[in-house]
Amino acid sequence: MKLPLALQNPSFRAFWGGTLISVTGFQMLRFTQFWLIFDITDSSLYIGYLALASGIPTIVFNIIGGVYADRLNQKMLVFTTQFLLALFIFILCFLTFIGIVNEWHILLLALLSGSVEAFDQPARRALYPSLIDREAIPSGVALLSGIWPGTRIISPAIAGFLIVWTSVAFAILISALGFLIMAIIALTLKVNFSPQQKNTSPLEDLLEGFSYINSHSIFKFIISITFFQSFFALAYIPMMPVIAKEVLTLGPEAQGILLGASGLGALSTTIVIAIKPNLGSKFFHVVIGSFLSGISVIIFALSSVLSGSYYLAIICMFIVGIFGTLPAISAQSSLQLSVPNNLRGRIMGLYGLTFSLRPLSGFQAGLISGFTNPTFAIAFGGAALSIFTVTSFITNKNVRKFNQIIDKQ
Template structure:
């Protein structure tokens, strides 16, 4: 209970910070490429260090690792807030802080993802996955709306300090958990741990499929989240509060499956993986097309809601399949590699921003490129989900 309370506070802080960070970047530089490079700044350190983070999560005290990472995040966001308030912030400063945050996350996320399963029995795993997902998805309902409202009413600086409160609460609550998992540091080479983890994934087709397809879905499908400030302001002509409402709509959709399957989990996970990504792809196409063609805020909200709902079904199915099948001694490394998915989303944002800007210049039409890049990503996801369902044997047998 203490862990999930702390996680709820921390993830709220993280979601609010991500919104504020994107908003400040767009405020300082309105080009679509700016948000793309923000994604790159976050993603590169995470991808480069995530394997080491997963290896450390398997070797060290996970509670201590989570506490240290949360403390560093709190300090970093505090400095970010002071610099912004002093009017010292340039958009490239945001990239530096994003890179530092990505580096910290590379060590924290594997520790988190491998810590909470050790506090429960295997039979409770589907429910625990749903609860953990509810923490992330539920905050997507509240956090963007709170962030947009706080920025609109009080400005970005108080919003950033609210984030710090969430990180502080996580430090307090995680250290109130009564089960302390001992470290597994038996010497040896951490690099060899990483190699062993990669070999394990390669030799187990279920993990190779789920992690690989999650990377694919993150890069092509979930880029709409990175580009939402651009889509909201430049295409739909709404303010920060409107941007928050759109992201909240995605969160509302995502919460529904986590509540429905909180007790039992998704039984047919192969179907959940395929159908979830299939409908997410269609909704992404609808969001991109309708936003540019009709500039309808309510229609955009509807499609974003469906994206959130469908993506949540996919994530519940995929993460449950991984957590139920991975051995404890590999859990940190495997979940660490899986969490690279969230960084792949940021790289997808870079693709969308660069391609979108190029299409604008090529066609001589403003603000058409990003919707095209997002819609194309949705189309690719639809094709990928069909192929996955029809031709992948590992999901039929093991998921």
């Protein structure tokens, strides 16, 4: 059996392997940070502070990171960001090991790490298409996308076992090694594209990126659909503790299994697309897939409150994972196939900004839930995505011609 097309390239194999290790470290770090700050403060409020400290810099600086991904050597930029992230985590490990770590150390280092991540993410998304041929890009997008749901299933468990069997400091140390390994791998990559020397200012480059998106309505649709997915439809993730406890009347283990079912559905989708990148049309994946993604979230919310069945909820979450991942992978591959190399960092920075808004999905869902109830808040998020998709299909002729436009780029 042949490897997926993108993995047949040695440089991409190294990049994919390094990303797998790095993201595993990232997921372990997030779990350990939340556990550590709650253990120190015994306050759930500080968990919220930590989420803000990690998320706000990424939201603020992501677009700027995209600008510099187009101006600087992307390989060296990935090396630098991964090295700095490893350094910050080593500092947290040391403070924890000697027993003087406090909540402000954790928050400050999370703030610094979030700022660096804003430059790391656009650089990585801009870098990997230059490692592979154009026809391998959909396979590459699927393989890299599959890392996140896959590690989301196993990384928290690894971190938890390390904390129990060894110590918090050792769990943090293993996380740091993941970033350091990725930094070293970045130096070995053979890149086929180098950024051109620019005589323009970073602000002019930023405005050029906005202008390009504004002049291509299909790209505005892709970025908008990703926003609706991240900010509305994915609100079920932060709301899952409430669904598990108050709606299904189950414990925290049920929350983990429900989210694990979603991750398994997402992972299944990425494997299929990685092996068969041309299976189905981009229109079906992005447009129809986004509509079905919203519908599946609505069905999960309604089935939970109407039936109260835990097993039905697991099945629904598996389906949510499938339809949530299908448009996400194809949307990113459509962008990667279509944008010019000299604008790739900025476009992917704008695209990545929508992912940075995911933590805020819990904020809007929490507000809606406060006025109504948790299941309505989740169903509202799914409805928002489906309604936007249908409205775009009706009002935007380019959405209806999605395949033709993407193929012409």
